[in-house]
Amino acid sequence: MADRLRIEGLSCQPGQGDGFALGPVDLAVGPGEFVFVAGRSGAGKSLLARCLSGLIPHVFPGRAAGRVVLAGTPLQDLAPWEVSQHLGIVMQDPRAGQFGETVWEEVAFGPENLGLPTAEIARRVDRALEATALAGGGDWPIQTLSLGRRQAVAVAAALAMRPSVLVLDEPTAMLDAASARTLMDHLAVLAAEEGLTVIVLEHRTRYVVPRATRLVVLEEGAVAYDGKPQRAHEPPFCERFGLRLPESLPRRPSRIAPPPETAPRVVQARGIAYAYPRSATVFDEVDLDAVAGATTVVTGPNGSGKTTLLKVMAGLNRPQRGRVRYRHPPAESESPRRGQVAFVGQAPEYVFRYGSVAAEYASWRRGTGTAEGGFLEPLDLAHLADRHPLSLSEGEKRRLTIASALAAGPGLLVLDEPSVGFDGRHLARLFRSLDGYRGGGGAVLLASNDPDVLDRDMPGSAISLSPDRHMHPQHIV
């Protein structure tokens, strides 16, 4: 079988640093292959995607060496708009670059840029919507769609350019289980039936491994393994490359008792209801406790109201009805101005104010009595102390925000999808840090639809939200 994509000695360095952060990488991929690219955070996965699509050095500053040849055409000689007709790329956050108001407009944006005849544009859009199970949804306003559907729209938009290779950078990072499986199913069908070459860069191995035909593991910018995808679920293999192992810590409902009634409630919500202006009710009549020394997990599909509930509990949104009470007076030895609630949201960079990781962390820590650098090392950030927080990867930004929040010593730590961009090793470190925080009497309120988080053994309780606006409290962990 002739190679569809050939990477020959590709090396890459973003920005102006010396040496190369990625490479040299040599890889040949055939038509219809579904390649799963895995590796630790910072191993060079996103860098590989940017180099493959010609964004470095054409759009992002940086240096690249070596060649990427797509069906005989060296991509380095092409401008990004020419590359887009051969190689499509789907970014991690589907909200980052959407241009249309409706699904149809959004998917048509690319073919319109190419100046194609109207009939051809319509044909391409309809085909792309069909391939991603969005047929019939052309009139949907994009702003009203769940993240899962938006991600599907981003894939459809890339497909409408008729690429022969599709690269997806952490496409399931923000999706619930059902949406992630659906997306992967569609990609597998496109690869098997239409010969599309699919390259998925992911941390959530459980969705990709059953569908991939090949696994490539990057380690410190180089290919460390190239073979069968099933190996990504072997414990020694995962340990060696820092991958997530889905079966590592299964939930054991029968062993863990619900938090005792006598445990102090750090935050107590009673009968709270919330609705956005001119929108339907997000949730109603919710009672929720955050208990000292315990984790309360909020689960539910995309769009079920998890983030809104967390913001209400953190005091960022005021409920229309009901009351949220905060009850965690500081101990006598602690500063009375100690932070009450720390919220780590889905866009962590909006709390950054300082020019380096160390300064940002110190600004949260100051006056709280926490040891210097206390949470930077456990969360693997110490080596990044001089970097600007906005230059970090998604996972690193999230780790910095969590470390900073922990350093502030709040009574309640609220985490919204904390595992995005975390490899297996960092996920384990996060849980160790949270264990320590809970051990000190802190309460954790955590929303996630990542099974690698939900499967952890966390003392506390869980509630699930559903699109029918009902809560289902359960003491399951």
Added chain:
Amino acid sequence: MAEWPASPPTASTRRDTPLVGLTVLAFACLITATFLVGEWWKLGVLLAISVAWMGRGAGRSATRRAGTWGWIAAGVGALAFLLGSVGLPVTQYAGPVVRLAILVMAGRAFALSTSVAEWRRALWRARLPNRMVLLFAAAHAMTGMLASEVRLAREGMRIRAACVPRKRSLLGPARAWWRAGVAFLARLFIRADLMAVAAETRGFGRPGTRAAAQASRLRAADVVTAVFCIGSAAVLCLV
């Protein structure tokens, strides 16, 4: 093939009837013309725009309601009308504020009562130079992005305020605002960069004329609204 998980049905873009819009706009123009006889006519335009906007949303539209600001502006306009009519020098003191309010109202009225996407499509279809239409499209996209950035930045400030210990110093608040401003601008550049990257990876940099797949015919009501809103705002700023 697997289907996407069910989600609430989404409404397609709604359009109110041209008749409602035109009737209300005619009424608004009448009020404006009446105000032109007095010094305080500028204030009356605010009322006119508010009434036009609210009236236009009185059709079947769920998304084009006047909202709180519409009512506030209408109230201010009505009050100014009353004060001006009894001879009080309202414009002397309230002039700059009213000009700003009218600009905001006009922009919001235009954005909410007119399909900007249709305007954009119509401009693409008119085969105008790419760069000219790009300015309009970029301004539209950047407005939405700016609004979302401001919302998230405010949330970031509240998160920090709830958790980060404050320094007791006179310059502390000024420093905090300075840092917040710098961080805001830095993020804005990054967002704009990402948007540019997304456009590039979808063929936006291609030289030549862009195609427009969906035919777009602007309704008379849309054109009248745009001319009225933009025109009155421009006149008020220049006079």
